[in-house]
Amino acid sequence: MTALTDKVIVVTGCTQGFGRVLVGLVAARGARLVISGPWPDEAEEQAADLRARGVDAVATGCDVTVADQVESLADLAVATYGRIDIWVNNAAASTPVGRAFDLDPGEFRRAIEVNALGTFHGTRAAVTRMLDTGGVVVNILGRGDNAGPTPYTTAYGATKAWVAGFTSSVRKEYADSGVQLVGFNPGMMLTDKLTGARAVGEAGERMMKPFAKVQAVFADPPEVAAERLVAVLEKDRPPAKVNLLGPVGASRHAVRYAARAVRGVKAR
Numbered sequence: 311m312t313a314l315t316d317k318v319i320v321v322t323g324c325t326q327g328f329g330r331v332l333v334g335l336v337a338a339r340g341a342r343l344v345i346s347g348p349w350p351d352e353a354e355e356q357a358a359d360l361r362a363r364g365v366d367a368v369a370t371g372c373d374v375t376v377a378d379q380v381e382s383l384a385d386l387a388v389a390t391y392g393r394i395d396i397w398v399n400n401a402a403a404s405t406p407v408g409r410a411f412d413l414d415p416g417e418f419r420r421a422i423e424v425n426a427l428g429t430f431h432g433t434r435a436a437v438t439r440m441l442d443t444g445g446v447v448v449n450i451l452g453r454g455d456n457a458g459p460t461p462y463t464t465a466y467g468a469t470k471a472w473v474a475g476f477t478s479s480v481r482k483e484y485a486d487s488g489v490q491l492v493g494f495n496p497g498m499m500l501t502d503k504l505t506g507a508r509a510v511g512e513a514g515e516r517m518m519k520p521f522a523k524v525q526a527v528f529a530d531p532p533e534v535a536a537e538r539l540v541a542v543l544e545k546d547r548p549p550a551k552v553n554l555l556g557p558v559g560a561s562r563h564a565v566r567y568a569a570r571a572v573r574g575v576k577a578r
Contacts, residue, residue, distance in 0.1 A: 313544035314340055314540070317342065317395040317396055318392075319336055319543075320383065320396070320398070321343070321398045322346050322347075322380075322399055322428070325347035325349065327502060327532055328400065328532040335536050336540060339544075344369070344383065344391075345360070346369065348371065348373050348401075349371060350370065353370060368386060370382065374428030374431055380434075380435050381435055384436065394436060394439050397435075398447075399447070399448065399450060401432075402424060402450060402503075403424035404465075404466045404503055404507075405417045405418060405421050406508045406510045407518055409514065410465070412510045413464075413465065421465040422468075429473050430476065433477075440489045443488075446548060447489065448539065448542075449493055450494055450495075451474055452466065452467075452496075453466065454467025454469075455495055455553075462517045473493070474493055477491050492549065492550065492552065493552070496538075496554055497553075498524075501532055527563055528564075535554055538552065
């Protein structure tokens, strides 16, 4: 038995990367899962794999930019398990690295729709179904959530600033409802989205040159952030915001990288 045993957990965009790792961890702690992603076959395959290991899991395709699909995802959870205890708005989209006006407008729009509108749809679906039972909604933050400039990742940074402000506002609006909202910044993670990043335009190409070094210093496997989020979800009163790569986290990463470099020199 763990704090997550029999908890009903919905995760959007969880068939790959961080979301997939998170699902595996909460499943190992006895949670009941509602798997979703934009590709129904992929979501069902993941759920079938979990069921083969004894996990209680169902799946459905869900494009978070479409309100009706998100509502259907929430309806599936309630119809199957009777309630939703935890909802994680993990679905996200990024753009190539480059100046804002070098980006394809369609890619820019997609990032805004998935990250901002998708978070709105998911939060609305979860909160309105948790009012009688209580629950936790986690909105995934990222670079830019402090509303500072994020040059060369403009769309992503702007949407994460929006998600942070939106989460704080809804938290206050529903402060006495029993629904808790958490903003979780997992930091830089070594997923395909990061390692497969590409650039557009000359400015974007220049920005990509030190990218390997930045990854080496600051990026962690997704298991690091997923374990931390699980620990947050196991609390009776989770914190309002968690940032794994704030000033303190960044300093720790830099010190760790320097220590590894020193050990490497000594080893030679």
